[in-house]
Amino acid sequence: MNQPSGLVRLVLVQLGKLARLGVSREALLREAKIDEQQLRDPDGRIPLAAVARLWRVVDTQVSDVAHGLRLGAETSVREWGLVGYAMAYSATLGSALNRFAHYSRVMSDALVVQLDAERDATWVRLDVQPAMRAFRPAVDWRLAGLLTACREITAAPVTPLLTQLSYRHPGDVKEHERLFGSPLEFGALASSFLLRTEDLARPIALADKTLVSYLETLADQVLAAVGAEQTLRERVRRAMWAELSDRPPTIDVVARTLGMSARTLQRQLSRERTTFAALLTELRRELAPALLRDGRHGVSEVAFLLGYEDPSAFRRAFKRWFGRSPRSLRASADAAG
Numbered sequence: 500m501n502q503p504s505g506l507v508r509l510v511l512v513q514l515g516k517l518a519r520l521g522v523s524r525e526a527l528l529r530e531a532k533i534d535e536q537q538l539r540d541p542d543g544r545i546p547l548a549a550v551a552r553l554w555r556v557v558d559t560q561v562s563d564v565a566h567g568l569r570l571g572a573e574t575s576v577r578e579w580g581l582v583g584y585a586m587a588y589s590a591t592l593g594s595a596l597n598r599f600a601h602y603s604r605v606m607s608d609a610l611v612v613q614l615d616a617e618r619d620a621t622w623v624r625l626d627v628q629p630a631m632r633a634f635r636p637a638v639d640w641r642l643a644g645l646l647t648a649c650r651e652i653t654a655a656p657v658t659p660l661l662t663q664l665s666y667r668h669p670g671d672v673k674e675h676e677r678l679f680g681s682p683l684e685f686g687a688l689a690s691s692f693l694l695r696t697e698d699l700a701r702p703i704a705l706a707d708k709t710l711v712s713y714l715e716t717l718a719d720q721v722l723a724a725v726g727a728e729q730t731l732r733e734r735v736r737r738a739m740w741a742e743l744s745d746r747p748p749t750i751d752v753v754a755r756t757l758g759m760s761a762r763t764l765q766r767q768l769s770r771e772r773t774t775f776a777a778l779l780t781e782l783r784r785e786l787a788p789a790l791l792r793d794g795r796h797g798v799s800e801v802a803f804l805l806g807y808e809d810p811s812a813f814r815r816a817f818k819r820w821f822g823r824s825p826r827s828l829r830a831s832a833d834a835a836g
Contacts (some may be wrong), residue, residue, distance in 0.1 A: 503733060504544035504725075505607040511541055512812075513640075516692035522560050523662060530556040540602050542580060544725075548608055554637050565674040567636035571643025573679055576651050588653050588711040593699035595652060596623060599645070601626050602718045604725050608733065610641075610690075611741045620660055621699055622797055624691040626740050632689075632828050633666040633789045642690045643678055649694075653701040656680075667792075675795045686796060688743065688804050731767050739782050747806030750775045750783065779806070787813075791829045798825045 510533075514524050528535065528543035531553040537545050556729035563569070576583040582602045589595035607627065615622040625645065631637045642664065651655045659681040667684040675683055679692065738756045753775070754764040768774055783805045790801045802813035817825045 500568070502588045503547040503552050503608040505547050506541075506580065506605065507538055507543045507576070508541040508580045509606060510545060511538060511700050512574065512580070513553070513557075513570065514538075515594075516559070516573060517557060517770075519568070519779070526827065527553065527556055527560065530559075531619055542721075550607075551631055551712075555669035556636060558566075558636055564669065564671075565637070565639070567639030568643045568674050568678055570642040574640075574647060574649040578647075579606065581714060581721060583648070585711055585714040585718055586648065587703070588705055588714065589703055590658070590706045590708070590711075591695075591699065591703060592649055592653050592701045593621075598718075600659075602722055605718060607719050608725065611735070611737055613741055616772065617693075619696050620693050621696065622693050624689045626665075626689040632786070633792075635664075635666045635669065637689050642692065646679065646692060649698075652703050652705070654696075654703055654704055657694065657698050657701070659694055661693045663689070665690045665693045666679060673822050684701070688790070689740075716735060722733065726782045730770050730771060731764075732773060732835075735764070735766050735768070735778050736774065736782055739779060743782075743786075743806060744805070745810075748779060779815070783816070787817055787825065788828060791825055798829065801825065 509619040514527065517527065518524055531549060531552060533545070533549050536558045537543075537549070557566075576587050578588075578815065579663040580604050582599060585598045587594040587634065589598055596614060599734060600614055603610045603612040609631075611624075611626040613622070613626075621644070625641050626632065627637070627641070642662070644650040646657065646659070659679055660681040661684065662675070662681045663684045665687050666685060672683055681692070695833055705731075708796065734757055738753040739748045739755075742752060750761045759767075765775065768778070786805060787801060790796055790804060791798070796804065798814065802810040807811060807813040807816075814825055817823075817828075821828070
């Protein structure tokens with residue numbers, strides 16, 4: 500499979516929980532153009548395009564706007580399969596989250612997980628492919644599911660210092676406040692929560708050094724197999740997504756992330772008939788409309804988030820891409836909202 504893919508098991512978990520809400524599995528799969536044969540192996544892979552279609556269909560079938568939060572809060576870490584079990588048998592919450600970040604591609608090619616330490620806390624950042632970055636149900640499901648997993652494996656009320664979500668403020672945030680228990684910020688570039696250092700040090704009751712070592716060996720094998728299916732173009736885009744959360748991506752930094760020199764990266768990209776600059780432009784073009792429509796950021800802020808030092812350069816690029824100014828798109832989104 501050459502296209503980006505995700506773990507079938509996660510789709511099965513989602514379908515099982517939706518069935519308990521009275522949503523027809525057959526109708527969902529039919530509308531999302533997913534064949535049951537694609538789901539026969541829980542540890543198999545399914546194209547991310549199909550996963551995105553399923554999320555969109557679910558959103559039309561479920562009236563509860565907070566269903567993503569509820570599905571995430573009802574998910575057990577063991578339902579994630581191999582990666583979930585590796586987390587559940589880690590020594591501490593911090594080591595569990597590090598394993599989640601390292602093996603995130605086992606769950607989804609497009610999932611980028613970063614742990615960024617500050618003085619007394621650590622950001623746990625989740626990002627995905629641009630098409631689903633600001634889609635509320637999927638964002639809620641991922642972030643609520645991960646925080647619920649943290650609470651499950653530590654058997655403790657882990658509460659973030661701050662939670663950031665990558666979609667527009669929904670108006671009613673009572674369910675968010677109940678679940679996260681922290682201040683909330685909307686319209687962020689990536690979804691994340693900030694955990695105290697002492698929370699990361701929390702021991703996990705089921706910790707088993709021998710078992711987790713065995714699980715890591717299995718996960719390494721799966722990760723290697725998934726990696727063999729991914730093009731360099733996709734790997735570069737994943738690295739760019741991670742860098743864009745903090746700084747403009749450069750070829751030197753991305754090359755180092757991928758374990759090669761900048762010259763080698765340039766040469767290999769040329770074999771795929773592309774360049775680093777072309778991929779960065781492609782990613783910016785995909786991200787820009789969603790960030791502008793969100794309404795939280797001004798045009799200059801969006802330019803900064805996309806790595807432009809000069810907002811006028813972003814405006815010129817946007818006009819070239821879409822035939823209109825970023826301010827015009829932002830205004831039309833505000834009028835529609």
